[in-house]
Amino acid sequence: MTDRDRPTTWVAARALATFVAVACLATAVLGPSSATAQSAPSGKRAQKTFALAPASVGVDLPNPLRGQYRWFGTDPTPSTVTSNDVYYRDQVYWGRIEPSDNAWDFSLIDQGLADAGARGGKFGFRVLAYCPGCWMNYRSDFPAVTPSFVPLQPGTAVPDWNSPAFLAQWQELMAELGRRYGDDPRLGYVDVGGYGSYGEWHVDTGAGIAEPNGLAVVEAVTSAFPTKHVLINTMTSVDFTLAALEANPNLGIRTDSLGCPDMYSMVAVDRRLQKVWKTRPFFSEWCTRADPVLGAKQVRQFHVSTLSSSNMPWTFDTLTPPQRSAYATAVATAGYRLRLRSLTLPRRIEADGKVAVRTSWLNQGSAPTYDRWDVQLTLTRKGRATTVSLGDQLRGVTDSSSSRTRVAVPSLRKGRYDVSVSVVDPSGYSAPMYLANRGRTSSGAYRVGSVSVR
Template structure:
């Protein structure tokens, strides 16, 4: 946004009043004027849905449970039509439909999805790519497991990943991209064909896995990436993780659970810089929020403990949307969804006069379990008595730096050039780059009270 130039010779005094009625501040230059009092901001319940967190469904129009994202899979052959040819219409249609509902998307491409037709591009099959039929997971021969170390396939994946990054890195419709491509469902395993005694190992070699990891890391700089399993080969890469058996094989124990692998890889603190997410294990979705919890079989079955240890931000949980929860189970599921990710609350604000402007400080704390995933522009605006925004300032504040349990004090100098004399209300927001996207809302009583999508900080008079 282009702001009017500051008139360095204007004599503008800003008197800030963060109360119901105006009151004069001490004279400029006094100790009280340069170090004004902090004014508390009233807390409130966190919103039921906030961007890029909580439970999400498979893509579709649902009103049964609050949400901000939608999930989908796509076969690689839906977009890769030749060695260097791509038709992005299938992906565009999904992204546009989800964005039209005000949501961001999370997605994964696959080559092999049990029970669905193969996602391997036809030109690779025509070139003689080795594939293996199987009946596991109810596949009954519909899909095939490709030779992931075939040189033609490896080169095709390189070209696809590079093209995907060029086109979609930083796209505001996209919240997260999971690496996918390798293994059943793109989940980076071919169990039970994994080389255990008496079985062949169908999965990609270590070198093949590293090639895909590095290709994604090189192709994406802005959009958040996720890979299924933590490991030494991805520890230093700019990508998070997705636990697709959440609350089933999450907590440490037998050595192969998600948190076991996190500890072995030395990535237990990586949630601070890279998002952790996943899928609530399908067998648990319909029972884990019952009272009493009545899920049969084995598994962790500890939702709260899994959230606390993983610092998960969002989970695919389609049961919440269809068939949906009712009664007490709905309330527990909603509380579970709201326990994921960030929960931002502004606790206090203060302002001080400066030549031709205002010094603003806001104290914010994150009451959630993870930081926000992106540095969306954090903006302050002055709202006139007519309810319209008269001027907006974009700060240098970083949402990703707001760590759980670590209160932050954020400061900004706001030049007053372009504002007329009169009374204004200061408001704050983190601007969702998706046009029509769900606003990020603070857990404050002043959220949405002056302008929808903005947090009210207090009143200012320009004289």
Template structure:
């Protein structure tokens, strides 16, 4: 995809039909106890079935749904978009205008924007951007820094030279030292090679497999604890080698809503199994069909998408297209609902009890980050929590979990029971579940239990 300018038309006067009325859902019904009792010992337990949100309700969780690109507001405006992605703002020549001289202004700005929204930041560093606006502005450094070797007689970087390889690794190492442990940073798009950092070129010498893998390795070594993405316009065998070498490496394509997403992923089944453990991100292509895009979100398990390149305004869509577009936004990534929770009818403080949970993921992909499930007992303003562990790891359809937990020392009485899904790093707010009854603390009330 060719780089685009920062401006775009986003005429929005109506919200997506499936997302209308979200603000009125906060007073929805919470959990209700089930009267069904089957099997030995079930009479001593109570199962609470939790109410669900409508299928199109907004879930503003990190690294799912719609992200912000090139400063564009979300489309439609009723959809929460907290994650932020930079590309044109953070090209190589802007970060390092002279060898060893750094300008982190725009990377810091992107992280700050994501942090203020409670979202995650992602970025791609371009080394080459043919025809891009930055190269024609006297007040902007060129995309390719002057110290980067070129192929003879061209302005194309010499991808296979030791000069390019060494400078790229030095750049990534510096960025990794500065941002590798920042909780606001969600992922790094490998970038580096090809037009717009998209891993394809129209002219000049191509990168060798060995040097291409070295470009990926430089990013992976600098950011060992972050998600990485590589554009799937690469040859399949090369992509498989890169994925095998780096377990944190996922994929992206810039062609959602176009035939095969202009991607090798759609035409090779070997690449289509990695979504279970690695993220796949996308953006709408410049000739996107929203109906096709919605199908691709499900078929290829897309986690995030952007409105940055949409060729149409929301008002111009037919009702069928709007419905498909709303479905694409609502189902991209994880959309997790707690179906039920089973507890003993009464417990004694200090007991070790069995807690049974049933979950369903209504989205297209699992969450690829760690989330801890927490059970909380609340009474008279006092809350005490017990950990249920990482129950959502790899959840792609439905699951049932049984966990033994020790009940905290509580005085006798009746306690409200709440469930929350929390970020163990403390950065992200508790996960928004596809359940009604979310409290101000980000927990969901399940029911009550008597402590003896």
């Protein structure tokens, strides 16, 4: 929502590995576009490796908490991109949620959750306590941004950030929101918000917040939402941001000006902050003077997971061909873009034995997934399916990764079985993950090939 702007440079998107189909084994029964069984080297002839076909570079992967999210009610840009996640900020400022002390109005948060839920996406929000120059200040039919029970600095409209009353009221607000929404699977993340102009953790007027009080503002949000991602804007000092990250394991970072110089963010000047993405999410939005070419470079350089559908100073159809290409690359590569390269199984499976399974993965995106996903192997014969879990293999995968596991397969009848792989949300809320592979079925699985059970 800020009219401030900030970026970096970006390294050209790496070329995706070319898929080479090798000779099919006579024993493999494969679909033409799904996977190819590869001959095992001498000594490993008891195994069969299936190489799965990759999807094209720009194919849309509508997974949660990656790519583009909807903001300000703006449809995806371009319209061919799927955008299921929803973000609110102006709609849910403090005075609107709590117009008077302990008088709550959660209708707009409920609306945002319902919108995201209907799309199968995730909802995120930031509560503003102070929004100088914003539209709602000029609407007499809207509550004030800063509630009347929050103390102000003398002679100003700026909250008294360091007063015990401000901190106590903020903690009470977050605790109430956490009680109501902390376990809702539709909620993906919460911006810390609260302090500073637009909740961005910077002020141009009045006294700033003292570090201990700033840490208390952050802790009120992270403790209210211990199982959700929480984000803090990186316009704070490096030392403060690092202290907040160390004290709050579920805290990630955000900057609001993708596509402007250094994103007006401290991430661009500190190597320690530039490593946060390996374990914590980094979300962003386009700035009001964004350069899409620069923004695409920043997505890769700083490992950004999400981008907004709004706030750009242009429309997609007004961009030059190089700008359109860069913008499309930014959207396609933001966040995780996981591809199953190969799956190795025994050529023959014992009906009541344990099965050794090896998977090889490639992340073609800018960042990992930070959530738990369950990789599942399914064996199907004559319409009867048996599914086993291969575990949480994908969280934190930043480049390439291999996993080996042995799983017990329930009693199976002898015969030939079709093999498929799916990546599912353990909570059951999100659709199975879209992989950067061809051959997705209507159930969200990817066909691998076939094996024999004896």
